[in-house]
Amino acid sequence: MSDIIFHHYPVSPFSEKIRLIFGFKNLSWKSVMIPSIMPKPDVVALTGGYRRTPIMQIGADIYCDTALIADVLETLAPTPSLYPEPIAGLSKTLAHWADTTLFWTAIAYTFQPAAMSGILGDITPEQMKAFGADRAAMRANAPRMSLPEATGQLQEYLRRLDAMLAGGQAYLLGDQASIADFSVYHALWFIRRVPAVAGILDAHPLLLTWMDKIAAFGHGQFEKMRSAEAIELASTSTPAAVTSSFVDTHGIALGEQVTIMPNDYALDPVQGELVTCSANQLAVRRHDDRAGNVTVHFPRVGFQMKRVTPA
The missing domain is CATH 3.40.30.110 (Glutaredoxin)
Known part of the structure; x- marks a missing residue:
C-alpha cells in the first residue's frame, strides 16, 4: 500500500x-x-x-x-473498528450530528472576542483580518448563531453527553470506542484548548475524563x-x-x-x-x-x- x-x-x-x-x-x-x-x-x-x-x-x-x-x-x-457491532449505525448517526450541529455550535461559542487570541495564537491584526475574511467567504450567506444562543445550546448538549457516560461506560456508546467518540471529541477539543472559554466544560467531569481517554490514543507514527x-x-x-x-x-x-x-x-x-x-x-x-x-x-x-x- x-x-x-x-x-x-x-x-x-x-x-x-x-x-x-x-x-x-x-x-x-x-x-x-x-x-x-x-x-x-x-x-x-x-x-x-x-x-x-x-x-x-x-x-x-x-x-x-x-x-x-x-x-x-x-x-x-x-x-480496532470505528464501527463496532451492534452500534455501527448509531455511531455513524451520532458522528454526523457531532460533525454538523455540535461542531457549529462549538465554533459559534468559541469564536467570541475574549477567545480570539487563544484560537489563532500570536498573529498580527492584518493576519486576523485575513482569517476573518477567509472564513466569511467560506460561510457565504449561511446563518450565524449568536453567542447567547450558542452558549445555551452548548450547555444543553454537554449535559446530554455527560449523561451518556453516567452509567460508568468507557465511551459514549459503550465499552468500545467508535467514530462517535472521535467526532464528538474534536468539537470539544477546540473549546478545551482555549483557556478563555474552556471553563464551560468544568461542570462535566465525566466528559473531561472521557476526553483525556480519547486524547491518550495519540496521533500514531x-x-x-x-x-x-x-x-x-x-x-x-x-x-x-x-x-x-x-x-x-x-x-x-x-x-x-x-x-x-x-x-x-x-x-x-x-x-x-x-x-x-x-x-x-x-x-x-x-x-x-x-x-x-x-x-x-x-x-x-x-x-x-x-x-x-x-x-
Whole structure:
C-alpha cells in the first residue's frame, strides 16, 4: 500500500479527529502542513478546488471530508473498528450530528472576542483580518448563531453527553470506542484548548475524563513531508481501479462530466469525469498540470453532484 499522506494544520478540529484515529488504529502516516486560509495552491492542485481541511492522499487518490477518510482508514485497518457491532449505525448517526450541529455550535461559542487570541495564537491584526475574511467567504450567506444562543445550546448538549457516560461506560456508546467518540471529541477539543472559554466544560467531569481517554490514543507514527513531494508523488502514481458498484440516483452515467461540491459551506465545485457513484461515495477523475491524473473522492452525505452542460 502507498503511504497515507495527510494534509492538515495543527489547530484544525477536523484534522484532530483524524489524527486521533491514526493513533487509535496505530497507523503510520506522512504529515503535510497546509495553510489555514486561501490561497492554497498545492491543495487545489490535488483537489481541483475543494478547500476544506483536512484531505487525505494515497498515491493519486485524494479523499475529501473526514467521514469518508474514516471509512477509508477502516478499510485499510479494520481492527480496532470505528464501527463496532451492534452500534455501527448509531455511531455513524451520532458522528454526523457531532460533525454538523455540535461542531457549529462549538465554533459559534468559541469564536467570541475574549477567545480570539487563544484560537489563532500570536498573529498580527492584518493576519486576523485575513482569517476573518477567509472564513466569511467560506460561510457565504449561511446563518450565524449568536453567542447567547450558542452558549445555551452548548450547555444543553454537554449535559446530554455527560449523561451518556453516567452509567460508568468507557465511551459514549459503550465499552468500545467508535467514530462517535472521535467526532464528538474534536468539537470539544477546540473549546478545551482555549483557556478563555474552556471553563464551560468544568461542570462535566465525566466528559473531561472521557476526553483525556480519547486524547491518550495519540496521533500514531508520522513523518513530515513537503507539499511539493506529495504533488510529485501524485503525478507519478496511477489512481486506484474502481471496484464499487454503480448506484444511480441522478440519471448521470459514469464517464460524464460533473461537478461535486459540499451542500452547506465552502461551495467550491470540483469538475471531472464521474468514475465512482456508489451507495456512499462519489468520485471524479481529473487532470492537473502539476499533480497529473488524480481521482478525487467525496462522501454521498453532505455533497451534491450536477451534470456539466456543454456550452
